[in-house]
Amino acid sequence: MEFGKLEREIRIDAAPEIVFDVVSRPEHIKMWWSDDASFEPAPGAVGELVWGDRAGVEPITVVNVDPPRKFAFRWIASDGQLADANNSLLVTFKLEPSGDGTILRMTESGWREKGWEAAVLEEAFRDHERGWDMFLPRLQSYAPSAVVHASGATK
Numbered sequence: 001m002e003f004g005k006l007e008r009e010i011r012i013d014a015a016p017e018i019v020f021d022v023v024s025r026p027e028h029i030k031m032w033w034s035d036d037a038s039f040e041p042a043p044g045a046v047g048e049l050v051w052g053d054r055a056g057v058e059p060i061t062v063v064n065v066d067p068p069r070k071f072a073f074r075w076i077a078s079d080g081q082l083a084d085a086n087n088s089l090l091v092t093f094k095l096e097p098s099g100d101g102t103i104l105r106m107t108e109s110g111w112r113e114k115g116w117e118a119a120v121l122e123e124a125f126r127d128h129e130r131g132w133d134m135f136l137p138r139l140q141s142y143a144p145s146a147v148v149h150a151s152g153a154t155k
Helices: 016-024 026-032 118-145
Strands: 005-012 036-038 046-051 056-066 070-075 089-098 101-109
Touching: 005 118, 016 026, 016 070, 016 089, 016 101, 016 118, 026 036, 026 118, 101 118
Parallel strands: none
Antiparallel strands: 005 101, 036 046, 046 056, 056 070, 070 089, 089 101
């Protein structure tokens, strides 16, 4: 198997504007993915995703914000380094209207660029496959309950 790109596609029973907020805003991310999140959804913003009682903290760098079509960030950089194209994985959420819902296409790329030995690469890839297979259904369940307010922000 080639470990170059991890891809998933799901249909969500919510409008693209809602799904965009759910994948790009910390207050929503912590409802379906990490235990906590802090970052501004703006290109170049640096923040973090937190699992457990800060047992797992992963810095992220926001790369692309194109509401309600695309949100991308880099993560899993080498220790102590800011995530960039040469040292991290790129997660991209692309959203497409589908009837009264949204098709979400998630891609995680940059695996080969990490420079990991084959066994480490395969284990990390498989770990992320298991993770996305667990968390994307949570996103799929959570998004329809997110409420859009007059300001356009969701709660």
